[in-house]
Amino acid sequence: MxxxxxxxxxxxxxxxxxxxxxxxxxxxxxxxxxxxxxxxxxxxxxxxxxxxxxxxxxxxxxxxxxxxxxxxxxxxxxxxxxxxxxxxxxxxxxxxxxxxxxxxxxxxxxxxxxxxxxxxxxxxxxxxxxxxxxxxxxxxSSQPCRVSDVSTIEDASLSYSSIKGWDKLGKADQWTGLMDDCWRTRAYGDFWSYMLVAEGAVDIAAEPELNLWDMAALSIIVEEAGGKFSSVDGEPGPGGPNALATNGRLHDEVLKRLA
Missing domain, CATH: 3.30.540.10 (Fructose-1,6-Bisphosphatase, subunit A, domain 1)
Known part of the structure; x- marks a missing residue:
């Protein structure tokens, strides 16, 4: 390209x-x-x-x-x-x-x-x-962003915007279970959750309801930092109705837990 x-x-x-x-x-x-x-x-x-x-x-x-x-x-x-x-x-x-x-x-x-x-x-x-x-x-005047190398859910830090919406998505139990299993959870919220993933300060970020304009800029920054960005159902990129961003190592495991 x-x-x-x-x-x-x-x-x-x-x-x-x-x-x-x-x-x-x-x-x-x-x-x-x-x-x-x-x-x-x-x-x-x-x-x-x-x-x-x-x-x-x-x-x-x-x-x-x-x-x-x-x-x-x-x-x-x-x-x-x-x-x-x-x-x-x-x-x-x-x-x-x-x-x-x-x-x-x-x-x-x-x-x-x-x-x-x-x-x-x-x-x-x-x-x-x-x-x-x-x-x-x-x-x-800049420095590179790079995702973390955390490889287990038990050692992972998870950030989110709101707990609302996961029940509507039919994944309230899965989301609660993921939060319970992570080392740390914080609601940094909105764009910041994903930028923290790109910087390696957070390992997982997800939201149940989003639009293309909420995700497009975030997705390329996460991916170019070495992470993965998809919908909660695994559709790559920002084209789905929601978002999951991880450091890449944890992506498949989080998808399984939210399935």
Whole structure:
């Protein structure tokens, strides 16, 4: 697959613009928050970030499609940018600093670029296909990400966002059993669980209900760090309705336990 250096640089520019918008509105007294039909929150910052990225990409990549959480899909083609303007909106509107903008580029069904930017905690992660996963302040100030080498569930650290949803999936007992058997469990939540897997600080992360824009950027970073990313039923990549990310060594065992 050809190099995606230019696309990665553009994704960082998009992330810089998003950071400016989100930080400007974070903890703003006049932040407007509404409830969407699916009963999740959306703020005016979510909408502003997505609008800014749509405008930038319409100039820089006019032939590319755009898939955003707030305004849906525009354009058509093999190349599509998949964006979650604020992953962790519930945290954002309550003043909790654990939230991020997720930016990815897909060609057909393959994620080739991913950037996760969490300005309130001063962190950013990124990856492009075949070039590894990285974290740092910028492309020129970074260090590689690498998953852990933990090989047993009993020694594993597991992170999640919520216990709700596993019962709806019909896997409440399996999930509870997995949590009980792991060495440590913590609800770091949302994007952060998966970035901790990529960094080797956590060994397993999973969520029962997600969309493509929640997962695309996360998946390539985890995989380029040496891990595995699939649905809970084992479908590789971010195309399923939920997510399981591990350091790779534990993936098959966790899939069996959740089956």
């Amino acid at each position: 050809p190099s995606h250096t230019d696309d990665l640089r553009l994704a960082h520019i998009l992330a810089d613009d998003a950071d400016s918008t989100t930080m400007d509105r974070f903890k703003a007294l006049d932040l407007h928050v509404a409830t969407k039909p699916d009963m999740t929150h959306v703020s005016d910052a979510d909408q502003r970030v997505e609008d800014v990225m749509r405008k930038t990409l319409s100039r820089a990549r006019p032939r590319d499609a755009f898939v955003g959480e707030e305004a849906g899909t525009t354009g058509w083609g093999a190349r599509r940018w998949v964006v979650d303007p604020i992953d962790g909106t519930a945290n954002y509107v309550r003043g909790v600093p654990v939230w991020a903008t997720l930016i990815s580029l897909m060609i057909e069904d393959q994620v080739v670029v991913g950037v996760v930017s969490a300005p309130a905690i001063g962190r950013r992660w990124w990856a492009s296909y075949g070039d590894g996963a990285w974290t740092g302040r910028s492309l020129h």
